Every structure is written in structure tokens, then in C-alpha cells.
Amino acid sequence: MSLHRHYQSKFSRARLGSLVLPHGQVATPFFMPIATQAAVKGLAPSDLKKIGASVVLSNTYHLWLRPGEQIIRRAGGLHRFMNWAGPILTDSGGYQVFSLAKIRCLRENGVEFQSHLDGAKKFLTPEKAVQIQQALNSDIIMSLDVCSPFPCSPEQARRDLERTTAWAQKGKKQKAKSKKKNLIFGIIQGSVYKDLRLRSVAELVKLDFDGYAVGGLAVGEPASQMYKVLDYTLSALPEIKPRYLMGVGYPDQIVAAVKRGLDMFDCVLPTRNARHGSLFVLKKGASKKTIPEENYDLMNIRLEKYKSDFQVIDRNCDCPTCRGGFSRSYLRHLLVTGEPLFVRLATLHNVRFYLRLMENIRRAIKEKKL
RNA sequence: GGGCAGGUACCAAAGUGGUCAACUGGGCCAGACUGUAAAUCUGGCGCCUUCGGGCUUCAUAGGUUCGAAUCCUAUCCUGCCCA
Numbered sequence: 001m002s003l004h005r006h007y008q009s010k011f012s013r014a015r016l017g018s019l020v021l022p023h024g025q026v027a028t029p030f031f032m033p034i035a036t037q038a039a040v041k042g043l044a045p046s047d048l049k050k051i052g053a054s055v056v057l058s059n060t061y062h063l064w065l066r067p068g069e070q071i072i073r074r075a076g077g078l079h080r081f082m083n084w085a086g087p088i089l090t091d092s093g094g095y096q097v098f099s100l101a102k103i104r105c106l107r108e109n110g111v112e113f114q115s116h117l118d119g120a121k122k123f124l125t126p127e128k129a130v131q132i133q134q135a136l137n138s139d140i141i142m143s144l145d146v147c148s149p150f151p152c153s154p155e156q157a158r159r160d161l162e163r164t165t166a167w168a169q170k171g172k173k174q175k176a177k178s179k180k181k182n183l184i185f186g187i188i189q190g191s192v193y194k195d196l197r198l199r200s201v202a203e204l205v206k207l208d209f210d211g212y213a214v215g216g217l218a219v220g221e222p223a224s225q226m227y228k229v230l231d232y233t234l235s236a237l238p239e240i241k242p243r244y245l246m247g248v249g250y251p252d253q254i255v256a257a258v259k260r261g262l263d264m265f266d267c268v269l270p271t272r273n274a275r276h277g278s279l280f281v282l283k284k285g286a287s288k289k290t291i292p293e294e295n296y297d298l299m300n301i302r303l304e305k306y307k308s309d310f311q312v313i314d315r316n317c318d319c320p321t322c323r324g325g326f327s328r329s330y331l332r333h334l335l336v337t338g339e340p341l342f343v344r345l346a347t348l349h350n351v352r353f354y355l356r357l358m359e360n361i362r363r364a365i366k367e368k369k370l
Numbered sequence: 371g372g373g374c375a376g377g378u379a380c381c382a383a384a385g386u387g388g389u390c391a392a393c394u395g396g397g398c399c400a401g402a403c404u405g406u407a408a409a410u411c412u413g414g415c416g417c418c419u420u421c422g423g424g425c426u427u428c429a430u431a432g433g434u435u436c437g438a439a440u441c442c443u444a445u446c447c448u449g450c451c452c453a
Contacts, residue, residue, distance in 0.1 A: 036406050057405070095405045103407085116407040147405080187405085218404040246405035253404080268406045275409040276402090304398065335409085336397095343409055 003028065003211075003242040003263060009365055013234065013261035016365040019242055021087040021139040022181050023079060026054040028242065028263040031254070031358045032089060033351050034271055037062050038072075038082040040351070041271055042343035045084040051319060051352040052359065054086060055139070057266045060132050061093035065115055065122065069135035077137030089266070090138035092129045092171075094164075094187060094215065095247070098147035106146065108163070126167035130174040130184070138182060142213065143171040145187035150220040157191035160216075164189045165203040172207050183210035185244060191216055192225055194232050201236040211242035214262075218248045227256060234261045251280070251357050255294045258361050259370065265358075270350035275343055277302040277335050280353040281314040290369045292316070293357035299328075301346070306332045319352035321345040 007016040017028045033040045033048065036059045040048060048056065058078060063069060075081035078088055096113070097104060103114040110125035129144040144167045146160040168186045175184045186204035190196030204212060214233055217226045230245070237243055244264035245257050254265050270280065279299040286295035299313065309328040313321065321331075326345055334342035364370035 032405095034406065041406085041409080059406080062406085089405095091405045096407090098405090100407070142405080145405095213405080215405070220404095244405090249404045265405095267404050268408090269404055272403065272406065272408065272410085276411095277409085278403080300400090303400095338409075340409085346409090 003240060005240070007365055009259075009368070009370055011368070012259040012370060014258045014361075014365050014370050015261060015263070016362055017242075017263065019263070021055075021183065023085065023087040023139050024054070026087060027362055029254075029258050029358060029361055030054050030264060031354045032057040032264070032266040033354070034058075034266055034268050035082070035084075035088075037066070038078060040347070041275065042340075042347040043351070045082065047320075047344070047348060048084070048351075049086070051348060052355040053351070055089055055264075056084060056086070057089045057091060058082075058136070058138065059091050059093070059096075060129055060136075060142075061091075061096040061113070061124070063090075063136060064093070064124070064132050065117055069132045073135040073137075077135075079137065087139040088136075089140035089264075090133045090136055090142060091246075092133070092142040092144040092187075093124050094142065094145035094147050097145075098149060098219065101149070106163075110144075110167075126170040127174040130171045134175075134178060134180065134182065137180075140211070141171075141175065141182055141184040143168045143184060143186050143209070145189060145215055147219070148189055148191045148216045150191065150216075152191040154191075154193055154196070157189070157193055157196050160191075161189045161196050161200050164215075165200065168204055168207055168209075172209070185209055185211040185213050185242075187213045187215040187246070188233060189216045192221055192229055194229075197229060197233045198236055201233060205236075205238060209241070211244060211264075212237055213244040213246050213264075215246045217245065218253075223253060223256075226253070227260070230257060230260045230262070237261075251293045251296050251354070254357065255291055255361060255370075258365075267354075270354045271347055273298070274346035274350040277346070279313055279346060280350050282316055287316045290364050291357065291360045293353060293360060296353075301328060301332050302335055303332075313349055317349065317352070318356065319349045321349045 003017045003019055005015050005017040019026050019028055032055045033053050035056045038058055072078050072081045097111050105112040110123055113122045115122050126144040133141040145164040148157050148160040186209035188200045190200045242263045245262045248265055249267055277300055279301055280296050281299045282292050283295040283297050286292040306328040311328055
């Protein structure tokens, strides 16, 4: 399985393409809203469809603990379980190795988690991670990796990378036992060390994955350093395979990454920030730019100054919340009073902002402006 | 008119001789959030400050005391009960 490239920019390494997945063909570059526990918090699948989401991202670790992959298998897979007909990418649990560092213990053959729900010891192996994702029937399976923190010593980054490669091999082998058409991606690690990143790329490419993800970025390092890593990492990757920058990021970072040849993104920012009252809006004058969303501001709708502000969030926005005429005043009221409707309206707005960002990126590449 | 209980910061509410510019909620202000243990978390909210501290506050006015939000007296106000 490879990326169908429709257009390769001559100004940058940006590329326009499409990816054929078991649950549909999707245009690249794309952004995946996050549905960690089989739901994009606050939204129904019909909402996602309406605002133009193509792929959503879910999570192996969380669904493994609850409700358990067998329940989802019996439901007919994750698509049926959550009633989302489009493609799904599932993260492997590798991010939880990083984010839940305090309650896990790394072993050679896998990770022992002390469940954050009930404290039960749960052992996740690279094989198990693939099996769970197959039970979920996700379109894109991610190989179990060890996401290095930042800062990270070269020694630790090397150990994490070596384990990631070893696990990638095991995951790939497990995947090969099934004839299903799900894709499997390998994850590049190596922190901010060029030799390690290049080594990671070489080892994974040898295993011939369906796509390659750059992991271990946006974990606290300055953006300039992230771009440096992307520059040398991307140039070592095969052109024909999709490339996924995991967990990134702010709109300008996504644009910067697309210019470096990335095709896929995901991030909690639009959904989490929405719940926290932080709404993505265009900067003044940005609507005239090629990719307006690159020039964004965050509007803290909780502020008192919005108490009697009856404008919509952003009159340039085409999301159901802005189109529907919901005012800043009303949204602030919903947030302050803790009404669940706030989450839905704010999330619709922020996720639409990101999806429109991607639409504008694709258009810009097509129109030779990026 | 009599009895009882009260009046503390924007609101509610602790504190009842010194460690009190005053617990705690709410509210407000500011910030953070990047493959989601997050509708969460972190600061700040009398005035001034060279960040050491200084100054004015606990209904009002007096008083006791080395020292009062805390004790005493008077006044004003609020709630409940009785007439």
C-alpha cells in the first residue's frame, strides 16, 4: 500500500495525494481528530462527517483497558462499535509509555502498566498491541514504540530507539500472520539526535512498513529543533510511503511540517483546548492569506469581556457553531455554567478550524502556492 | 414594645485576645495545554513596594489591653419568635 501522489510542490517538499484505506480513500495531507476512547469528546460521528473529518484516531491502551478489545470485536469492530464508517487510525499505546511514565515499567519484551483505572497490572507487548488493533479492525495500525521524553540523553534515546526497532519487527511479524488489508506503520524515534534518527529510519525502512510516523516530537523541545529533526529525517524516507507526524500540533507547525513533506497529523489541541474555552480564531487580516489558519489567535471565551459580546466566535468561520449564530456571550455562559452543550459547540468550532486548515493546505499545494 | 440570633473582603462562609491582610467555596483576572489519567491544571484577586517590607481593614463610634475581627459600652442595621 502506498501513497498516490497527485502533485509534488516545486517550492517545498509538500505533496498532495491520496491514501486508500479499507474504509475509504482519503486526501492527503489530512488531520485526524482524536477519539481516544472511541469518541471525539463532545461530538457524534455525524458531527464529524458534517465538518469534514476523514480519519479519526483512537487508542489501543485505553480501549484495551475499557471496554476491552473482545467487546469491540464482538460489536463488529471499532467502526461499528462507535458508529463511524470512515477510516480509523489507532495509536499503539506507545504514547502512554511516555505520558504514563510514572505508572509503567519498561521490559525488554513489552511494557508493564499499572492500570490508571484500577491499578491492575497489564502487560502490553508489541505482538499484543497489533492483535488488539486487529481486533479493533483499525485501518492503520501503529507499531508499539518507546517515545523518548525531552530532554533525553543520547544513551537513553538510543536504548528507546533500539527497543522501538525490535518491537517494530515483532509487530510487523504479528501483522503478517493475518491477510487483512489493514495498514501498519512504523514509528521513528531517536530524540533530537541526527545519527539516531537516521538509524531509526534505516532500520524501519528495511522492515518495509506501509507508512512511517515520526514520533517523539512535540514533547517539550523548541519548535525550531523539531523542524531540524524533520528536515533530516524526512529526507531519508521513501517518497512513495505516507508520512505521519504524531501529535503535532499548532496550525503553523502543521503548515511547516507539510512543507517538509508530511502527510498526516493528529493532535489533542483542537479538542482539549475547546473544552478549556480556548478557541482558534483567525488573526486580523489573516483571511486574505493563502492559508489563513496559519495565522491564528486563541480566544479565551471565558473572559469577562465576552459576557455581553453577541458576535459569533469568528464571522469568517464556516463551522456549525458560527454558522448557527451562537454568540460569544452565549458560549461563555454555557462554559461558565458547565453546560455540556458548550463542549459540543466549542469542539465543532475548533475541529472545523483544523479541518479547514487542511483543506486550505491541500488547495494551496494544488494551486502551486505552497 | 419585649426576647433571641446575627452583621468578616465581590458573594457565601470560617476565625472568637497575639502565629490574621484573615481558612475554604464560588466569582473574577491571567497563564498553560502538542500520538488525551486533562470539560483539567497553575498563579493572582485591600493599597503601596527598591519584594526586605510598609500602610489601611472584619457594621459605626468610643473604651479595656503591651496587643482587638475576637473583650466591654453605646448606636445603626438584619433575621426569627412573642406582643
